[in-house]
Amino acid sequence: MSGSTGTWRSTTSHWGAYRARTTEAGELEIAPHPLDANPSPLLGNVAGSVRHATRVRAPAVRRGWLDHGPGRGEGRGREEFVEVSWDTALDLVAGELDRVRREHGNEAIFGGSYGWGSAGRFHHTQSQLHRLLNLAGGYTASRGTYSHGTSTVLLPHVLGDAATVLYRADTWDTIARHTDLVVAFGGLALKNVSVTPGGTTGHATATALHALAGSGVELAVVTPLGSDVPAAPNARWLPVAPASDVALMLGLAHTLLTENLHDSTFLDSHCTGFDTVAEYLLGSDGTVKGAEWAAERCGLPADEIRTLARRMASGRTLVTVSWSLQRTRHGEQPVWAGVLLAAMLGQIGLPGGGFGHGYGSIGHVGEDGPLLPLPTLPQGHNPVPAFIPVARIADALLHPGRSYDFDGAALTYPDLRLVYWAGGNPFHHHQDLARLRRAFERPDTVVVHETHWTATARHADIVLPATTTLEREDLGSGRRDTHVIAMHRVLEPFADARDDYAILTGVAERLGLGQRFTEGRTPREWLAHLYGEWRDRLADSGHEAPDFDRFWADGEWRLPAEREHPTPFAEFRADPERTPLNTPSGRVELFSPAVAGFGYADCPGHPTWLEPESDEDHPLWLIANQPGTRLHGQGDVGATSQGAKIGGREPITLHPADAAERGVGEGDVVRVFTDRGACLAGARLDDGLRRGVVVLATGAWFAPVEDPRRPGGTLCAHGNPNVLIADVPTSRLAQGCAAQHTRVQVERFDGPLPAVDSLRPPPIATA
Template identity: 70%
Template structure:
């Protein structure tokens, strides 16, 4: 292809060029038979007017110096030169370190900034902060914060199911039935960290009929099913999957369908769980009890349980189900049910976690992990679970529970964010706004004027992947991609590495940060280390320059394996890294923590705001969007085309809309006690009555209004003004932002205009300094 260069992204590998008209052309990678529609956002967003063109300083911080301020997100910015910006940032970091210590710098920087292995913004930031004495860090992820803490207690480590799942080929050959709690939504599998060259999961879901595998999808949304004659939809009430799983387990137990030999040999704690099913300490958790909670008819529960026991069944739980209150329970309960059926450790059977949640679960992956930038060691021991950022900033010195430990929030004076957008990921954005007003200084690297940039004091413009060189590939990709520079940077944007190099030099750590290498020398160095490791496994790959000229490299694949297969074959000689060496259906360690709602085995817990609510009767599902990756690409053509009057669409059942006087295609107001937003109504029977669906990722666009709950109205439709900043439990402190209770009503006839599609007010330096 003349002039086309390979590159990659979290939505997949693709090719790009600057066309004869000077515009960016984008085309799918030729090996990808199911490319992501998100490629349609690339050309339309990379030069969008929301790009940050020059370093910018919030006027109040520039004039008055560091300090808490409720004007963040409400004040104009002064554009300055790079030397001025870097001098100011270096001086502020020096001040905070000297006066408060390095633990007063928060460098969480959670995000999906780049698919590149070197220009990964979070890694660059952490390497820089480690070279100047460290920082308070964050652990785990918004996507999987609950499971990453829970699974090591149950099976010894989280990677058993999150990184070593059965491949699709294994499922085709060995599985009779897949039961997918939370669904297998085709929209999710176009995205994976680092990207994929071939969207295998998309191909599998698009042609499920040919798999020969029966599928039962448990979800309140019809869109969580692939289009297949082999797929059944079990319509479950939101937040009640655990009750359904317990009802299934009760049928399996009382009808003698469980594998007692496997339970005795490979698990511990089944008696405690069985006692709970049979009514110890409460009602019998049978099919009738479960039906009353989850809305699935009792006869259907019994039928599904019997079908699961009749052949080899794979029970998979989507990541979404552990992103709700009590998120440990659906994962734990599904693992217990899989153990009762005896399929754990058998090819295509047992338990899975994340099929349909992301694109590479079910892919085999490369033989060795791909190159990554070393971050160095962090001398600071303080950390937070990633979803506790508002608590960290608002409550310094307060104690909190985490995985059996009692920890304390440090006093944060400087927040440094590169490559992430907490005003997308986090919950209760009105609370997060208040939290962002507390530190002395907020520094942000951003290509675009996102809400996080608008709530910063110092905004440093950085390049996108098309404007720099890198090497890229996902954790289960088939190729390594030479990501050559295709576009010139916008305005004065610099690479994150170049920004940190300038700061490190000002702080006397230039060589420690760069290792005296240029970015191209870093690419060759990282590739060379990886090449030598492959050679040690008997695989020869070309030298760096040959790889760079070729543009991509097919990777040797890792042999397929089944989670816990070796353990199942011989649990005595291959014990798990759990206290018992077995799968822990009852965890004495968790029970010993004495945490409320966690007796040590899976249980049913009703959401804090209940299954029914008089004032907020609709259960909102804030799931991942189809038209962008989180908030990335929201200014792109694909995302904008999906809006309703410029607002994010909210899906409602026609009966719920009629009861509220809401017509299809109109603007509505969505609200609860935490906040309110505007959205565009789309009426569909793809959602159950009583359910509303508003995807995450619409760029937060608040208009201050004291009459609104939380004091503002998001006029664009970000559901995180509605979700609660409440952890899944004191065990994991994970994100619970998947669901919330809301009400919906007709919106204003003349909605306020959007400001998120344009930069904030900017003034040149000579006008800005008084």
Template identity: 60%
Template sequence: MTFRPTTSHWGAFSADIGADGRLQVAADPDDPSPSPLLGNLPDSLRHPTRVTAPAVRRGWLEHGPGPDSSRGNDEFVELGWDEALDLLAAELRRVRDDHGNKAVFGGSYGWASAGRFHHAQSQLRRFLNLFGGFTSSRHTYSNGTSAVVLPHIVGSADDVFRNGSSWPTIVKNTELLVAFGGVPEKNVFVTPGGVSRHHTPGFLARLAERDVDIALISPLRDDFPAAGAVQWYPIRPATDTALMLGLAHTLVVEDLHDRSFLDRYCAGYDEFEQYLLGMEDGVPKDAEWASHITEIPVGEIVSLARKMASSRTFITVTWSLQRIEHGEQPVWTAIALAAMLGQIGLPGGGFGHGYGSMGDSGDIGPDFHVPFLSQGVNPVDEFIPVARIADMLLNPGGCYDFDGAVRTFPDIRLVYWAGGNPFHHHQDLNKLRNAFARPDTVVVHEPYWTATARHADFVLPATTPLEREDFGSGRRDTHLVAMHQVAQPYGQARSDHVILAGLAERLGFGERFTEGRSPRAWLEHLYGSWRKNLAAAGVAAPSFAEFWSSGSYPLPSEEPDRTLFETFRQDPEANRLHTPSGKIEITSAVIKSFGYEDCLGHPAWLEPVEWLGGARAENFPLQLIANQPRTRLHSQLDVGSVSQFGKVAGREAIRIHPADAASRGIEDGDVVRVFNDRGACLAGAVVTSALRPGVVQLPTGAWFDPHGSLCVHGNPNVLTADRPTSRLSQGCAGQLVLVELERFDGTPPPVTVGSPPDVIKR
């Protein structure tokens, strides 16, 4: 066999088709910690859920474009490529001519291919920009809240996400790592664009070898590897901000805070201190107050605060903590707490965000731009925060707040989606189904019959990365990887580029879209331009032919020791932050001026609706954590063997504490019904003491399989609220939801997402 190199969001590997026609994969031999997710590939390449040919929903063919509640339940009719593209080009032209370009929503959000040329979002946005523009989305479901609030606090989100303190610096210098949300090792195998060398598991092991003290603040014990000096604080979910405030109050009253650092490097600390001491509302945010909310004992809070003040302390907050109501607050409060310790900018001290949320957080690879396809410029300035798609479709003309502005939802007539699955990412999927019934036309490029494809009017079969050529590299990746074609396209599948080139030709801008290049010619052109830029910077890269033959190119390395805001600490006047004060804004006059009751001018405890201390918990007494799965990337390749092996009774596995299981008569392996007043799903019970009582954990990403309002496969987003984090960021708040659980007696409905929908061939 001739194994050919390629890469994915979960790692570089090589692959080939065996004599039996089955895909075989092998991890990169130089990867110190290959991802187990590679095991999902062999069973998915030729799976029955692959889309075979262009298909159009029968109702759309018979009645034409328009709102239709039968999306998701209708049959499809297979068409030839020419007929399908002719119909779609005419519909695009109609919507543009009758309603304007802002009536087209370009919904390419998601992970799609690791390849830089066949990056679905770049391809679709390039096409729509040349078409005259479109309504776009901003930020991500993953960290959209932080992306808005961090510039107000420290001047930049990118600095925090991409230039955070490196793992070698942390391992070498940190004495106490306080991990709010932990550092879940399952997540570090994934990075957008690929990971050639997974370094983080090795650094976590070195923390244990050095006996670095770890304070794990999480309802889940396995949110940090078990090895090493880990003290678990099983906090009540959604209350991390209250714990941080209790720690900060202890620092103040025991005079353990660094007043000189606060005076020189921070703005607005005095107002925050007044809040801590209860000068605003008469409620001191002391350890006793925090203990009542978090259920962490008072003595442990005080002891941890003292230990943080006497140690080189690194505070990290996972992205999961900002995917909740008032998600700005744990991020903002953690920065304030780190500032009070006075260690921001010191090696091994300060704060970080996203360690354990993504494989490149703290990684040692270069922050290096690799070849990419230009998207051009969007002539339309209309956009929505990415998590507001259902609100947009359901409320055209409705007003909403966003980062100090009042905006209006556009009237969307055509949704064009490529490279993503909103029926995984979005919350309250029954609401989303209603929203998807509203546009005139929904277009989806998909390799598989996902729920998003089943709710479309046009389903155009897209190739997988193994069925085309590309090159890939992730953020802070160590290599640019040549992605060789390993398999022939399934059925009539075409790449997004080829599909869009066909549409562009029909719409009169084919030459501008392709610039006369084939996909291989594009790869050579993009690589060649990038190589010239490297040469101008004094870096010699091989020719494209040499790169393609060798399979990868090691990117220029950088110094592995890196400390966030080190230069700012050294000279805060010469290296001012991009905030109004040039300093860390513990109180933001700008945010305060917005007058948002759900995001004040300083960090604060704001009680959420979906938490165990609220009134809603009387009816739904379990806090469900809808976190990232360990068996796949989001919903990708849920049909793969690793993902399928993780199911219980054919459903997604839900973890439940023995005490909660016993009180409900639930045993390990039972099918259970998880429900609240938004919907319900079936899942397979796993009884474990690895989470605190009152908490259940059901990962996201099981392919949505609705039977009425019940998802029989275990997608938790039938339960989560489509509620923004706040008026400031309008981010995703889908991490936590209150539910109840009961054993499902009798024969459960079958899981049907492993088979395609009804398709009429003609």
């Protein structure tokens, strides 16, 4: 096993750095990094996943595509695959890339490849693929993320940029020293902070949140779910109704305004548009947004809303909004309303005050690691200007040539003939999976690199087996991480798997681009090259890192600590004339003439209450949150994830009273359904959530069968909530993902239980 038997080797992952080794018996052992006081439970999935039966063993081609060539793909996700040689597979991929670009142009190639394939800086699959496609003439790209794609479009209109808010947040240490009150809309779920893109050497958020109590910082946590509230004596749960956060925010803002608790000086000097918002709060549309009005919608008493507003105005307050709230219909509004509250308090730019976004949503927000550049594989330039918002992939495939709005522009979906997906799984991220299956029938060809037989691989034409992180070498480090990690190879590649660099090198050579793609370097030579360039940049800024050989032998290097962690917008606060924001006014735009001018009814020009969906036939609010047992769908076949299943299905949490009304008991298998589809899940009862709310985490591998209660309908036998959720955007402004909420009904399922076929390979033949 690469000479690593019995020797602990360093590596990292999106859920943290760790050590790995193989025993004399060939078993894989995993141990947390010695510096990690709160190692992620997701480490428990690693050993059982890397050699699971669902690993892709060899290049495979869908039978219908192999027999009949490119064309409509009604058989995707249904037909058997035929294993072929690497030469055959690479010839087919290169030939199809060449055919599509010659016959339809490079715009017909979709290389979005959105995903979390690897924590490595070199074997970052998306970067590898984009590098090749750029050399081949370009491709239609995707823009934004499923995680915070709404905010990245909205925040530039309001604060001038999104990166400052998303990536340069005040640290927990700054909050402990300066903050009196944190008001966390959307919760502070500790399960989410296991994960950071690129990994983290030590998970510090859990410790930091508990330490806040000793610093006297209060936490007011606004969420329907008690599980989103840290178990700390300083944390108070405000159990609001789903999709009501904006109503609460506006009720708080109205109290600040009418009780003269707002900072009019800051609003005049650093903001524009407050007069328009104030008129709206006072009822310019015929409705006063007072505490009583808010109470009717969010479920908190009006007196409690007024008391919270007064407490917010009495000291240093951080208003933070989770990413989950902008992953909903009209998801722009809670973010904008959060900025409104922070501006009315006059604390934007103060340490530990103002507006935060993503605390409790992901691990790096609040961490105190340095904000240093990291080694990056150059991707080159994409000469194709066409793109789609990342969450509109099904629309683009189903409706080529259709026009749509995006951030003030009228765009047109390109005619996508070839989908090349590597390192990602849209059947995890996307909504209305029955619709996505229809969309995946439309392209001529779908090519996928995958480690396992995920739903995306099963809906492809050509599947190329990729190595996992433990089967190759790389460099690892994440945002705000404290270390760079040498990711040593621990295992030999599984069966006939190759790393993505080797796969794409083979394609590049067949297109006459081999030398330009590789620049003559092996993977190890690329690691040394990227590390060396990065080391030189650090030296220019006064930091001396060890040479590559020393670093590789040591297994890691601690990054130099920053002398200080500047508070976002501090310079703007100090002098808005000299350091204006990158908005048209140079100020915080509480009313945006630009957004108002777009004329979008679903995203007006200032924070606005827009009624959430109502559905008498589906009375329960489903919250489809991130799982605590895996990263999205990664590791679903591992021990931690499988150990949480109930009856072999993903667990769904119900309030005991809601369960009793439906004759559902602990451990029962239930059918969860909407008009779009249904899924089976295992019931878990918990009174730590609001009545009328159920929780079903994302990421169970999609296992579609015909719904026995609805002939012709799709049922996921495993419990993937995305089969339930409408494929609609947040608004015409951001076209963001709105996957967090939907209305559902739940009933006990007493029929024969269908098998979860996603946990075994599809039918495979040998050529």
